Amino acid sequence: MSETQKYVGAVENAVKILRRLTQIDAPEGVASIARETGLNVSTTFNILKTLVKERLVVFDEQTKCYALGPSVMELAAPFLGRNPVDTIRPLITEVSQRHRVLVALWNITPTDRIVLSDRIVPPDVVRADMRQGARLPALVGAVGRCVAALRGMDRAALETAYEGLRWQNPPGFEAYWADVQKAAHDGFSFDFGNLFAGLNMAAVVVRDLQDVPRMGLSAVSIAGQKDADGLYQAALALRGARDAIETNVFGRPPPPMASRAAAGGG
Numbered sequence: 475m476s477e478t479q480k481y482v483g484a485v486e487n488a489v490k491i492l493r494r495l496t497q498i499d500a501p502e503g504v505a506s507i508a509r510e511t512g513l514n515v516s517t518t519f520n521i522l523k524t525l526v527k528e529r530l531v532v533f534d535e536q537t538k539c540y541a542l543g544p545s546v547m548e549l550a551a552p553f554l555g556r557n558p559v560d561t562i563r564p565l566i567t568e569v570s571q572r573h574r575v576l577v578a579l580w581n582i583t584p585t586d587r588i589v590l591s592d593r594i595v596p597p598d599v600v601r602a603d604m605r606q607g608a609r610l611p612a613l614v615g616a617v618g619r620c621v622a623a624l625r626g627m628d629r630a631a632l633e634t635a636y637e638g639l640r641w642q643n644p645p646g647f648e649a650y651w652a653d654v655q656k657a658a659h660d661g662f663s664f665d666f667g668n669l670f671a672g673l674n675m676a677a678v679v680v681r682d683l684q685d686v687p688r689m690g691l692s693a694v695s696i697a698g699q700k701d702a703d704g705l706y707q708a709a710l711a712l713r714g715a716r717d718a719i720e721t722n723v724f725g726r727p728p729p730p731m732a733s734r735a736a737a738g739g740g
Contacts, residue, residue, distance in 0.1 A: 487513055488521050492530065492542070497727050501539030561723055563592065565715040566691060570594040573693060573708040575700065576601045580690035582621065582679070586612045588690055602673055602696060610669075614639050616677030617690035619663035622654045624679055624687050642671045661716070662709040672697050676709035678716040682724040691715060 490511040495502070502510075508518035522540055525531035529545040562579060570577040576595040580588040590608040595601050612621050613635055622632055629651060636647050645653070645668045657663035665675040674697055680689040693708040700708070720726040 484521070487511070487517060488525065491518065491521055491525065492546075493728055495531065495540065495542045496721075501534055501537060501541040503537075503539050507540065562689075562715075562719055563594070565718055566592070567594045569691075569693065569708065569711045569715055571596055573700075573704070573711060574599050575693040575695045575708055576604070577712075578604060578690075578692045578694060580617055580692065582612055582687050582690060588612050588617055588621075600696060600699070601694065602670070604694070611639055612687075614641065615669035615692070616663045616665040616675040617679060617692055619650070619653045619657045619665070620661075620677055620679040620690065621687050623658035623663070624681060624685070626658075627654075641668050643668050660709075661713050664705065664709070667697060674700070674705055676705050676712060678709070678712045680716050680719050680724070681726065682720075683726055688724065689719070 508515045529543045532543040566577040579592040581591045662678045677692040679687045721728045
């Protein structure tokens with residue numbers, strides 16, 4: 475029996491505080507930080523003192539408020555100027571290895587296509603190969619359902635677009651429309667053998683700072699390899715990777731702590 479993974483609570487709390495400080499435009503007091511992170515004031519104060527000592531946070535004696543410190547840039551410096559894919563690849567590799575699926579990274583083009591730019595898969599997992607550079611219409615599959623959800627397309631416009639899509643096993647517009655509405659709520663979507671017979675997929679879409687869909691992430695499994703719950707857990711992991719990419723590559727503020735907790739996992 476494998477041991478339950480143990481995490482260090484103090485480190486998790488410090489990360490919560492640092493993430494909170496990235497979300498605000500002005501320094502903030504300890505009581506407000508504690509309230510927004512769900513920590514008690516004493517714990518928050520002690521962690522902040524340690525972060526100040528390490529120069530990850532600075533403290534203003536006059537206002538009694540805290541802000542990010544210069545050592546944050548020291549930690550971030552190795553990533554500056556890198557190809558964004560170098561930042562993304564470790565995230566999708568973790569999802570692939572933990573959930574034993576092929577994870578595909580798609581670029582969403584201005585010409586309404588998605589283009590496969592990278593793929594990661596554990597070497598011992600049987601999978602359908604996907605050629606790098608492969609192109610698909612932006613609205614098909616699990617990624618396409620998420621793209622349609624983020625674009626907020628009305629029913630009539632989406633039905634017209636759907637009629638021009640090709641599937642090996644078409645889901646039918648009513649089912650597709652329902653999936654798009656669910657994707658708008660959940661932040662991820664599924665395709666069970668519709669786009670390609672015998673392949674099940676979960677997907678999310680990454681937005682830039684202007685809410686434009688820029689990338690898709692899909693977890694791909696041969697039918698029968700993973701049950702519905704296994705693919706759902708992979709979808710949650712993709713959503714967590716999406717949040718990290720949106721924040722660290724495109725500069726979007728991270729989701730509020732309460733929203734992430736309510737969403738469950740990720």
